[in-house]
Amino acid sequence: MKKMFKRYRIDYLLFGGLTSFVLILLTIVILLTYTLSTKELVRVTTYYQKENLNELYNKIEIQMRAIEQISLAATRNIVTTEYPDMTNDSYVNYQKREELETFLSNIAYSTPIIQSIELYTGNAFPSKSQSLVSFIDMNQAKDQSWYEAVENADFAWIGEHTITSNQGRIEVISFARKIYSNSGKYQGFMMLNLKASSIQSQISGEIPTSNRILLDSGGRVITYIGDPSLPTKIKSYLLDMNNESGYMKVGLPESNDSASSQKNTLMVWAMHYNSSCMLVQLTPLNQVTKGSVHISAVLSLVGVSAILIALLFTLYFSNLFITPLRQLLHEMGRYTANTNKVNLPEDYQNEFGVLFSGYRKLMDRIKSLYVSLENQYKEQKKAEIKALQAMINPHFLYNTLDQLNWMALTAGHDKLSQILELMGKMFRIGLSNGESLITIREEFTHALCYVQIQQLRWEEGLTVSIDLAEHLQDWYIPKMTLQPFIENAIMHGFNERLTGNITISAKEDQGDIIIQITDDGVGLKKNWNAQREGNTGGYGIRNVKERFEAFFGTRYRVDIENNPQASGTRVTVQFPVLKYKQEEMNVSLGASIP
Incomplete structure (x- = not known):
C-alpha cells in the first residue's frame, strides 16, 4: 500500500481511491442487504410453510385415522x-x-x-x-x-x-x-x-406446484407431489426429523448418489407424536430468495449509477486538488541557481497557501546559502593552500633529523645517532601520509620508539612489558594515542626516582579494544582532577580525548585511576574494534560505552 502511494500520481490515487471506496461500500451494502433479506425471507417463508403444512397435516391425519378405524372395525x-x-x-x-x-x-x-x-x-x-x-x-x-x-x-x-x-x-x-x-x-x-x-389433492392444498411428500412412521413414501426424485434424495435426513414439526436447510444433489455440500433446499415437516405418517415440504432456496435477488439487482443498478456520478465528482475535485501541486512541481522542475522569481499563486489561504509560502521562503534561503557556500569555498581554498604549506614543515624536520643522524654517525656519537633515528621513525609514523588511523602494530611501534629514547637516558632503570595479541595488530586505532600516557607516567610517576616499570596490554572484549597502561610510580595526587579543572594529564591527554570523541562519539572510554592492585597509576582506553579504515564514520552511531 505504501509503495503504491510512493509510485503513482496523486490524481490517479485520488480518482482510483474514491472510486474503489464507493465500489467497496456499495458491494458491502448489497451483500448485507442480500444476506439480511434472504434470512428474513427464509424465516418468514419457513413460518408460513410450517403453519400451512400443520393445517394440511391435520386434515390428512384425520382422513388416514378414519381409514385406519374403518379397517379395524371391518377386520374385527x-x-x-x-x-x-x-x-x-x-x-x-x-x-x-x-x-x-x-x-x-x-x-x-x-x-x-x-x-x-x-x-x-x-x-x-x-x-x-x-x-x-x-x-x-x-x-x-x-x-x-x-x-x-x-x-x-x-x-x-x-x-x-x-x-x-x-x-x-x-x-x-x-x-x-x-x-x-x-x-x-x-x-x-x-x-x-x-x-x-x-x-394428493389434499397434500397439494392451495399450491399444486409444491414439492410435498407423505411418509409413514417408518419413513417409507406413501405418496408425493412435485419432483419424483425428491423422495429418494431426502432419505439421509429422516433421522434428523425428531421433532413434531420443524425445518432445516439441506443439500440435495442433482443425482441420487450423494448429498450436496451446498445447502440449496428448505425442508419443512409436520407430524404428531405416535402418528402413523409425516408430511414433508421441499422448497428450493432460489425460489425463496427471488425477492432478495431482485432487491440486489436494483441496488446494483443504483450503485452503478452512483459510481458514474462519483467518477465525475472525483474527476472534478481531484483536478482542484492536483492543479496547485502541478504548479508547485512545475516551479520545482524549472528551478536553477539563477532563478530570480517563483511564479506561484498568492491567493491561496489554505494548506496550499502555506505550502507555496514555505517554498518561496525555502528558495530565498537556498539563494542565501548559495552565496554563503560560495564564500566558504573561497575560504576553503585559502585554508587548503595554507595546509599544503604547513605540510612542508614536518617533512623538512624529518629530513633535517635524517641529516643530523648521518652527521652524528660520522662524528662517532652513537647514542645521539640512535636518538635521532628513533625520533625520525616516530615522525614517519606520526605523518603516516596524512591518515588519522594507523594499525595497532604501528601505534605500539611509535610508543616503543619513545620508550627507547627514554631508556637511553634511564639506562637499566626503566623497563617496559608489552602484551599484544597477534590478531589485534592489523586492526586500527587513532594515531599517537599511547605516547601521551607513557610520557605522563615517566615524567610524573617516576619523578625523582631511578627505576620504574611500565606494562602495556591490549585485548578484545565483546567487540571493543581495551588497552591498559600501568606503572608502579607514585600514583595520582589527591584532587588531581579538580586542580586541573578538566585538563587532566595536560595537553597531550586532552588531545587524545578530543580526537576519540570526534571519532567515536560516546562509544569510547578513557579512565585514569590509581592502580587498585599495587602502587602507581592505571590508564584504561576502550573503543570499538576497527578492522577497516572505512568503519570510522559509522562507529559513533552505536550505543555508548557505560
Missing part, C-alpha cells in the same frame, strides 16, 4: 372373522361370502375415498366383475413388492402403486391390516385401496 367384525372358517355345506359358505361382500361393499360405497377393497385369504372365490370387493388367494400377495411391509406388522400403509380394476389401471394408496379369528388365529389380511388422486 364377526362377518369377517368367521369367513375363513369354511364348512362342508356349500350353501352356508356361499351365504358367508355374499354377506361379507355386501358388508365390505357398503363400506366402499359409503366412503368416497376408497377405490376398492381386497381380501387376501386361504379361501378365495372368484370376484364379481363390477364389484368393489375382491377375494384373492393369499399366496398371490407374496409376489407383490409391498408384501414384506404387511408381513412384518399387523397393519401398514402401502405407498402409491397401480392396481387393475373394471375401470382399468388406477393409482392407489393402500392400508393393509391382518385378520385374526376370535381365538387369535391368523386368517389373512384386508387391504383398503384409496384413490391416490384424492390424497
Whole structure:
C-alpha cells in the first residue's frame, strides 16, 4: 500500500481511491442487504410453510385415522372373522361370502375415498366383475413388492402403486391390516385401496406446484407431489426429523448418489407424536430468495449509477486538488541557481497557501546559502593552500633529523645517532601520509620508539612489558594515542626516582579494544582532577580525548585511576574494534560505552 502511494500520481490515487471506496461500500451494502433479506425471507417463508403444512397435516391425519378405524372395525367384525372358517355345506359358505361382500361393499360405497377393497385369504372365490370387493388367494400377495411391509406388522400403509380394476389401471394408496379369528388365529389380511388422486389433492392444498411428500412412521413414501426424485434424495435426513414439526436447510444433489455440500433446499415437516405418517415440504432456496435477488439487482443498478456520478465528482475535485501541486512541481522542475522569481499563486489561504509560502521562503534561503557556500569555498581554498604549506614543515624536520643522524654517525656519537633515528621513525609514523588511523602494530611501534629514547637516558632503570595479541595488530586505532600516557607516567610517576616499570596490554572484549597502561610510580595526587579543572594529564591527554570523541562519539572510554592492585597509576582506553579504515564514520552511531 505504501509503495503504491510512493509510485503513482496523486490524481490517479485520488480518482482510483474514491472510486474503489464507493465500489467497496456499495458491494458491502448489497451483500448485507442480500444476506439480511434472504434470512428474513427464509424465516418468514419457513413460518408460513410450517403453519400451512400443520393445517394440511391435520386434515390428512384425520382422513388416514378414519381409514385406519374403518379397517379395524371391518377386520374385527364377526362377518369377517368367521369367513375363513369354511364348512362342508356349500350353501352356508356361499351365504358367508355374499354377506361379507355386501358388508365390505357398503363400506366402499359409503366412503368416497376408497377405490376398492381386497381380501387376501386361504379361501378365495372368484370376484364379481363390477364389484368393489375382491377375494384373492393369499399366496398371490407374496409376489407383490409391498408384501414384506404387511408381513412384518399387523397393519401398514402401502405407498402409491397401480392396481387393475373394471375401470382399468388406477393409482392407489393402500392400508393393509391382518385378520385374526376370535381365538387369535391368523386368517389373512384386508387391504383398503384409496384413490391416490384424492390424497394428493389434499397434500397439494392451495399450491399444486409444491414439492410435498407423505411418509409413514417408518419413513417409507406413501405418496408425493412435485419432483419424483425428491423422495429418494431426502432419505439421509429422516433421522434428523425428531421433532413434531420443524425445518432445516439441506443439500440435495442433482443425482441420487450423494448429498450436496451446498445447502440449496428448505425442508419443512409436520407430524404428531405416535402418528402413523409425516408430511414433508421441499422448497428450493432460489425460489425463496427471488425477492432478495431482485432487491440486489436494483441496488446494483443504483450503485452503478452512483459510481458514474462519483467518477465525475472525483474527476472534478481531484483536478482542484492536483492543479496547485502541478504548479508547485512545475516551479520545482524549472528551478536553477539563477532563478530570480517563483511564479506561484498568492491567493491561496489554505494548506496550499502555506505550502507555496514555505517554498518561496525555502528558495530565498537556498539563494542565501548559495552565496554563503560560495564564500566558504573561497575560504576553503585559502585554508587548503595554507595546509599544503604547513605540510612542508614536518617533512623538512624529518629530513633535517635524517641529516643530523648521518652527521652524528660520522662524528662517532652513537647514542645521539640512535636518538635521532628513533625520533625520525616516530615522525614517519606520526605523518603516516596524512591518515588519522594507523594499525595497532604501528601505534605500539611509535610508543616503543619513545620508550627507547627514554631508556637511553634511564639506562637499566626503566623497563617496559608489552602484551599484544597477534590478531589485534592489523586492526586500527587513532594515531599517537599511547605516547601521551607513557610520557605522563615517566615524567610524573617516576619523578625523582631511578627505576620504574611500565606494562602495556591490549585485548578484545565483546567487540571493543581495551588497552591498559600501568606503572608502579607514585600514583595520582589527591584532587588531581579538580586542580586541573578538566585538563587532566595536560595537553597531550586532552588531545587524545578530543580526537576519540570526534571519532567515536560516546562509544569510547578513557579512565585514569590509581592502580587498585599495587602502587602507581592505571590508564584504561576502550573503543570499538576497527578492522577497516572505512568503519570510522559509522562507529559513533552505536550505543555508548557505560
